[in-house]
Amino acid sequence: MSQEFIRLKNSFLFKGLPDAVLEALVQKVIRRTFYEGEALMRRGEDGDALYIIDQGSVKIVTVDKEGGELVLNHCGPGEAIGEMSLFDKEPRSAGVIALEETHALELKQDAFFELLNQRPDLALNFIRSFSARLRFSSTYIQKAIEWSKKIAEGDYSFMEQFHTGQTGQFKADTDDDKAGQLLSAFFNMVKGVRAREENLKLQVETLTLQIDEVRRRQEFEELTSTDFYAALKEKAQAIRQQRSDKK
Amino acid sequence: MGKIVSIHSFRGGTGKSNTTANLASQVAMTGKRVGVVDTDIQSPGIHVLFGLDETSMGKTLNDFLYGKCEIAEVAYPVGDYAAAAKESAPGRAQLAGKDLFLIPSSIRGREISRVLREGYDVGRLNEGFQTLIQNINLDYLFIDTHPGLNEETLLSIAISDILLLILRPDNQDFQGTAVTVDIARSLDVSNLLLMVNKAVPNKYTYENLKTQIETAYKAPLTGILPLSFDMADNASKDIFSLRYPDHDWSKELRKVAQAVMDTN
Incomplete structure (x- = not known):
């Protein structure tokens, strides 16, 4: 078994395919090498191929409002990039750049369609795979909505x-x-x-009571050092005495 | 002999007049004979809560202070006319038949400015308090004071049997209350009670606040009353704790009223 065969068999996109189909697929892929900083695909380009990373790693990037690079994700061995472009020819929604020397298996849309004509079971397998992913995503979204409400x-x-x-x-x-x-x-x-x-x-x-003790003493002394205060204190004592005598 | 209960706060805006009116009402509801004096002569306000306005207000505390009449002449029996306001102020209406007397301060600009200009004889104010207690045979005389520590307020503090200090949970009030507590102790006020008003609900741990305040001032915290939009909506028109007895504010206020009545 070739290295390509093992890689495809273990990839998320193609796992579960009969060996005979995988063998046919191996014939259609091209092994490509990208150096650090090299683009596998650019944002806005027409997409006509998917890549399955064999060795190395890439980053998926777009541009933010200020025009700077915004990294959406990182991908490594076994992961597929640009699989949607096998079915449509929409421009790439994001760019992909190698973070190191990266080996990837490229499958062109034309080659893929050719294979689908020969092996209808491959199409069925793809539909199953996409359907499972869709269901999976929907469940996540549903959960996320539920959790968002709780938050x-x-x-x-x-x-x-x-x-x-x-x-x-x-x-x-x-x-x-x-x-x-x-x-x-x-x-x-x-x-x-x-x-x-x-x-x-x-x-x-932990709101804490803060009392400035120096200021507290100063204000107290200012208020109590007047003649009025001394007289008041005396008067208050007399009133109190008078009232308690009446009781 | 009736007790003099002064309600005071170091700064304005603590809800002092509203608290005084509600406390006096709650105590009166238990059958006690209660008087309320508005000594906040510079900015009177408690009369509104008891349904008095300029047209229904005759002689006031100001007339007594300037020797124009006797103190008993300016004591308005709230219980006698409370029932009339059954629809507009159903809380206050419950005071019908109760022994609650209000001694209002003048709301006429000329008379307020005279007080500001000339001051008044604090000795005469004190005589008025004593006469009131004796002549109307009061169990409690509540004094709504002017915020801060001016001479008139110091007199009210000095002659009180119970001093209730109201503070909001912020550091400016904590500081000012500390000085007031020191003054009250220096003047030998025998019963000092504390109350927190306008506490943002769920913002503080009740026990934490209680421990801190009681440790700092060495006096009992009798209630933590919440900041309430319902209260603001009442717009000083009715006795809130009688109108909405199940409201959290009212429940805490009753604790304060109970603490006042439990004080010997």
């Missing part, structure tokens, strides 16, 4: 459930699926919001 209400209890693994299939530590990464980012955001909230709560709760 708005200040209820963070689902975080504990998540950490003890009771949310079942939602594992954020799997790097190989994008939904998992989204989830991971989501949870980090919640952690940040929660920490800020706790910190703020702590600040208000």
Whole structure:
């Protein structure tokens, strides 16, 4: 078995395909090498090929409002990039740049379509794969909406459930699926919001009484050093005496 | 012999007049004979809560202070006319038949400016208090004071049996209250009570605030009353704690009233 065969068999996009189909696929891919900083694809270009990374790593980038580079994600061995372009010819939504010397398997749309004509089971496999990913994403979105509502209400209890693994299939530590990464980012955001909230709560709760003792003494002495005060104090004592005599 | 209860705060805006009116009302509701004197002559306000306005106000504390009448002549029996306001002020209406007397301060500009210009004889004010207690046979005489520590206020503090200091939970009030507490001790006021008003709900730990205040001033904190929009909405027209007895503000106020009545 060739290195390409193993890579395709283990990739998320093609796993589960019969060996015979994978063999046919191997014939269609071209092995390509990109050097550090070299672009695999540029934002806005027509997309006509997908890449499966064999060795190395890449970053997926777009431009922010100020025109600077905004890194959306990092991808490594086994991950597919630009798979949507196998079915449409929309311009690339983001650019992909090699972070180091990267070896990738390139599959052109024409070659892929040719193969689909020969092997309809490949098409079925793709539909299944996309459908599963769609379902997966929808569940995540649904969960994210549910959790967002809880966060708005200040209820963070689902975080504990998540950490003890009771949310079942939602594992954020799997790097190989994008939904998992989204989830991971989501949870980090919640952690940040929660920490800020706790910190703020702590600040208000520990409101401390601050009395400037020097000023307190000074003001007291100023008020009590007058003749009026001395007379008042004497008078108050007399009044008190008078009143207690009446009781 | 009736007790003199002075309600005071170092700074204005603590809700002093409102608290005084509510405390006096709560005590009167238990059947006690209660008087309320508005000695905040520079900026009178408590009369509104008891339904008095310029047209219904005849002689005032100012007339007594300048020797124009006797003190008993300016004591308005709130219980006699409270029922009339059943619809506009259902809280106050509950005071109908109760022994509550208000001694208002003049709201006429000319008379206020005379006080500011000439001052008045604090000795005569004190005589007035003593006469009131005896002649109307009061159990409690509540004094709504002017904020700060001017001479008239010092007199009220000096002759009180109970001094209730109102503060808001902020450092400016903490500082001013500290000086007031020292003055009260120096004047041998035997019963010093504290009350926090306008506390933002859920912002402070009740126990923490209580411990800090009681440690700093060595006097009991009798209630922490919340800052309330409902209270602001009442716009000083009615006796809030009688109109909304189940409100958190009213519940805490009743604790303060109880503390006043429990003081010997």
